[in-house]
Amino acid sequence: MDGLVGIVIAPLxxxxxxxxxxxxxMVGIVCATVGTYVVLRGMAFFGxxxxxxxxxxxxxxxxxxGSARGPLxxxxxxxxILTALGIGAVGKxxxxxxxxxxxxxxxxxxxxxxxxxxxxxxxxxxLAHFLFGDVLGVSxxxxxxxxxxxxxxxxxxxxxxxxFLVISFDPILAATLRLPSSLLHYLLLALIAITIVVSLxxxxxxxxxxxxxxxxxxxxxxxxxxxxxxALAAFLGAxxxxxxxxxxxxxxxxxxxxxxxxxxxxFLLAVLFAPGRGVLTNRRAKPSQ
Amino acid sequence: xSETKSPFRRRHxxxxxGAPILEVVDVSVRYNGRQALDNVSFxxxxxxxxxxxGPNGAGKSTLFKxxxxxxxxxxxxxxxxxxxxxxxICIAYVxxxxxxxxxxxxxxxxxVMMGRVGRMGLLxxxxxxxWAFVKRCLDTVGLADLADRQIGELSGGQQQRMFIxxxxxxxxxxxxxxxxxxxxxxxxxxxxxxxxxxxxxxQVTVMVATHDxxxxxxxxxxxxxxxxxLFGIGPAAEVFTxxxxxxxxxxxxxxxxxxxxxxxxxxxxxxxxxx
Numbered sequence: 001m002d003g004l005v006g007i008v009i010a011p012l013x014x015x016x017x018x019x020x021x022x023x024x025x026m027v028g029i030v031c032a033t034v035g036t037y038v039v040l041r042g043m044a045f046f047g048x049x050x051x052x053x054x055x056x057x058x059x060x061x062x063x064x065x066g067s068a069r070g071p072l073x074x075x076x077x078x079x080x081i082l083t084a085l086g087i088g089a090v091g092k093x094x095x096x097x098x099x100x101x102x103x104x105x106x107x108x109x110x111x112x113x114x115x116x117x118x119x120x121x122x123x124x125x126x127l128a129h130f131l132f133g134d135v136l137g138v139s140x141x142x143x144x145x146x147x148x149x150x151x152x153x154x155x156x157x158x159x160x161x162x163x164f165l166v167i168s169f170d171p172i173l174a175a176t177l178r179l180p181s182s183l184l185h186y187l188l189l190a191l192i193a194i195t196i197v198v199s200l201x202x203x204x205x206x207x208x209x210x211x212x213x214x215x216x217x218x219x220x221x222x223x224x225x226x227x228x229x230x231a232l233a234a235f236l237g238a239x240x241x242x243x244x245x246x247x248x249x250x251x252x253x254x255x256x257x258x259x260x261x262x263x264x265x266x267f268l269l270a271v272l273f274a275p276g277r278g279v280l281t282n283r284r285a286k287p288s289q
Numbered sequence: 290x291s292e293t294k295s296p297f298r299r300r301h302x303x304x305x306x307g308a309p310i311l312e313v314v315d316v317s318v319r320y321n322g323r324q325a326l327d328n329v330s331f332x333x334x335x336x337x338x339x340x341x342x343g344p345n346g347a348g349k350s351t352l353f354k355x356x357x358x359x360x361x362x363x364x365x366x367x368x369x370x371x372x373x374x375x376x377x378i379c380i381a382y383v384x385x386x387x388x389x390x391x392x393x394x395x396x397x398x399x400x401v402m403m404g405r406v407g408r409m410g411l412l413x414x415x416x417x418x419x420w421a422f423v424k425r426c427l428d429t430v431g432l433a434d435l436a437d438r439q440i441g442e443l444s445g446g447q448q449q450r451m452f453i454x455x456x457x458x459x460x461x462x463x464x465x466x467x468x469x470x471x472x473x474x475x476x477x478x479x480x481x482x483x484x485x486x487x488x489x490x491x492q493v494t495v496m497v498a499t500h501d502x503x504x505x506x507x508x509x510x511x512x513x514x515x516x517x518x519l520f521g522i523g524p525a526a527e528v529f530t531x532x533x534x535x536x537x538x539x540x541x542x543x544x545x546x547x548x549x550x551x552x553x554x555x556x557x558x559x560x561x562x563x564x
Contacts, residue, residue, distance in 0.1 A: 040393065040394070159412055160411075160412070161414065162402075162403070162406050162409070162414065162415065163406065163411065165395070165399075165403065166403050166406050168393075169390070169393050169395060169400070169403065170384065170389070170403065172354070172357070172359055172382050172384060173382070173403060173404075173455075175357070175358070175359040176357050176358065176359060176378070176380050176381065176382050176407075176459075177378050177404075177406055177407030177459070178375070178376075178377075178378055178407065179406070179407070220394065223394065224392075224394045224395075224396075224439035224441070225394055225395075225396065225439075226394045226395055226399070228394075229394050
């Protein structure tokens with residue numbers, strides 16, 4: 001046992017590891033909470049696109065403020081919220097299908113971001129940093145921002161639990177109850193945007209969608225109660241963050257990739273062994289109707 | 290009623306004394322340039338039970354959505370208890386079974402509780418009184434035992450009863466049910482009619498879209514024959530005449546002349562409830 005304890009404790013002597021763990025746990029919880037609605041409403045592509053679409057914002061912030069990291073958060077936040085609301089509006093008004101519109105906006109924004117960053121001298125390094133995250137480079141200030149905005153997101157989801165539930169399960173009921181459906185929809189898009197920005201440094205743009213979708217999907221396979229699904233997803237997200245970071249420390253794997261791989265492993269286990277519903281544990285055929 | 294004073298509370302339209310529960314005046318709806326409803330007018334009195342029949346694509350769901358205030362008509366006007374439907378939270382729409390995600394992680398009680406959301410106000414979570422209310426609604430439809438089941442575990446009839454319970458939780462005075470009887474066995478249909486009888490005693494007005502002309506004639510106060518425009522509303526004997534049916538259904542309905550008169554060979558669309 002001494003060996004195991006040693007394995008767990010050894011990395012904790014480094015400040016960067018402690019901060020990285022704190023960030024991963026918070027990001028795991030926030031992403032999974034919001035991700036529950038992303039999964040239930042079928043918005044995975046929107047989440048993926050939004051993560052990519054904030055690159056130009058980050059790039060402009062980076063070019064304007066030099067190497068200072070602080071302002072990047074705000075640039076990313078502004079871009080994310082604007083893009084989220086923009087995509088939301090396009091989806092409602094446009095003559096083309098929503099996923100096509102998202103595809104166009106997402107690729108255009110991403111290309112703009114790459115173009116901007118390619119003007120810098122350390123192009124490859126900078127781009128890799130934004131794409132894949134750098135959880136071990138999290139500062140105390142970053143942590144405070146993550147905690148503040150992540151907390152805001154989780155609180156909002158909890159406070160508006162019944163409203164988000166109704167607009168997700170039955171939009172017509174929401175309309176007959178005269179809930180402000182559009183407002184709630186845009187608010188949810190904004191919450192997803194904030195979540196992505198908060199998680200940017202931990203997992204990076206390219207793997208963001210996994211943090212939003214995978215723990216929530218795993219929880220979906222394990223329970224059919226929404227509050228439980230949210231709690232379980234948050235737990236799985238946070239746990240994956242911790243395990244992934246240790247994996248990264250000992251096996252010298254990129255931290256974002258390690259975290260996502262752990263999430264995916266949990267999902268695979270759930271697919272195979274979910275009680276009564278797993279591939280290997282299915283006790284009945286598909287229920288009729 | 291458990292209403293709290295909250296700055297976010299929405300004001301709801303009062304019910305005008307003497308005004309009919311539902312009045313539809315010259316309503317037309319167009320979808321992408323195609324006419325979905327054409328100049329439909331009628332009125333319902335409180336506590337009435339009306340069947341809406343017509344072929345697929347006749348605009349039954351569209352009519353319900355206009356009445357519920359979910360869809361705005363291109364022309365005309367809908368008045369519920371004297372006011373436009375958008376101000377009311379007393380109109381319940383029971384969706385078609387295919388339009389519901391039965392894998393959604395909610396229980397039967399959760400779905401019924403959703404009906405209370407309009408009465409609870411923003412930022413308030415459901416309390417003990419809300420759950421007691423939900424319990425009473427579930428008792429009325431005989432689903433109290435299944436309150437904690439995930440909704441996908443229900444049978445077709447139970448699913449419909451759950452949505453009726455949700456309408457009760459909403460304290461609905463006008464209920465719009467979109468093909469609730471399709472695909473149900475006779476016993477399940479009977480249990481739904483039994484519940485509708487209790488609703489009638491509470492003066493709840495019910496409109497039911499159905500493909501079953503037989504049942505429409507036998508179990509409803511009035512029937513409405515719809516195919517984009519209104520081909521008649523009234524007692525089945527007056528509305529279901531061969532001429533009107535032929536006009537509304539066109540090729541979708543076959544008539545056979547027999548010695549005893551004309552026999553109707555059912556609505557050919559979309560089966561489910563047809564035998």
